[in-house]
Amino acid sequence: MKNLDSVLAAYLAGWAIFFVYYISVAQRMSTLREEVERLKSLLTKGK
């Protein structure tokens, strides 16, 4: 079918953008969680 690859490319690109964004948020989240743990242990050690 004519242009089917364009349609597939468009949907794939769209889903990819959403997926990549979600992953980036999740990654930043886990980095921050590690930071929280690090700071918490630093504070309890200080006390």
Added chain:
Amino acid sequence: MLKSTLKASILFVLLAVTAYLAFYYAPIERTMGIIQKIFYLHVSSALSSFVAFSVCFYANLRYVFTRQAKSDWLGVSAAEVGLAFIFVVLITGPIWAHPVWGIWWTWSPRLTLTFVLGLLYVSYLLLRSMIEEPDKRALFSAVFGIFAFLDVPLVYFSIRWWRDQHPTPVIMGGPGSGLEPRMRVSYLLMWGALTGLLILLMNARYKLEALRASVEELRREAEVQ
């Protein structure tokens, strides 16, 4: 953890279902052929981005008047997610345009508006990264966000008027003209799924911002010690 994975999975399944519907259930458009099916994603993403930016505007107003950090978190989340949807619009558009018009881009009113909208909110996010002090960052980006949002209808009307001054041949009657019921269902379902995605992404980003705020607070405590 399990709950959010479940929610995400449901949503991705829903997206897959709507994609399937768009492909098989909705009929093939007469003049354009199968490439018209890109519009389900393209148009729905545009609508969702406008919803996101409206939420950002609301959050900006709330922050200016209440100074609650939560409003700031909502604002940046809405702006980022809105921008993600705008990118989808700006990529699916040219992918559609190239086979149909033979060109990747044209400064049609809709595309120009989308481009300017993207630039406005990229500037919003850039501004935030350039102000270090959290309260000032929240306040100044909120004021800019308000200005940017008030600009949107002006941009839309001026571009429409500009294009009316220089009419170009319209290649197709616009995706909303004379919708067959099966197409209408596909549009609605796609938009529903994308709205769900919007809420999911904004929720995740909001939690990230809240966590970042608590990290900053912990850092300040650690410095004091």
Added chain:
Amino acid sequence: MALLSNTAVLLGKELRTEFRSRELLTTTVVFVLLIFMIFSITFHPTTTESQQFGPGLLWVAFLFAASLMLQPCFLREQANDTLSALRLSVSDPFAIFFAKLTANTFFLLLTELLMLPFFAGFFNVRVFAVLPQLIVVFFLGSLGIAIPGTAFSAICAQARMRELMLPLLLLPVLTPILIATTEVTAALLQPEPSMNFAGLAIITGFDVVFLTALWLFGEYLLEE
């Protein structure tokens, strides 16, 4: 009214500061001349092409010049922390913005009028016949540039990379101004000039919306 008298005093200060050194005006004028020269390289300025591209390029030149000219607006208040003094001296913080945006509009308008003969000469465009109408467009357009420009100058004064941030914030917002002023100017520079009132309405609407927004939210940009 306290607002007007405060504004008048501050406006006097702004004008005196600039006319003492005239550095803002001279650098802006030179910059616009430079842009004209660069434009002349990018397209061959025959009469038809000048009429096609001229109005848009004229306003692009004004926009770029304004992005630079608006930088010092609030930056120079940071040097000796004069902003706090300003805040204390007025009862309505909007007076500070009102004075600065009036001064900025005036400087922009002055630059544009100074540059108009050069534009007419370099690009062989007839401007004298429609001079009053052009002044109207220039005034309303400059107001449209100055209002958000002054607000964003206040924002950028507190941000890093401020020289880059001001154009980045300002230019997308000014899209309606660029579109409308270009169209109105183009209509005026036609062989049969006409006044595009719809375009003027858009520019005026823009000015009103952003002046109101600045009036409502400007004071938050002046907070400590």
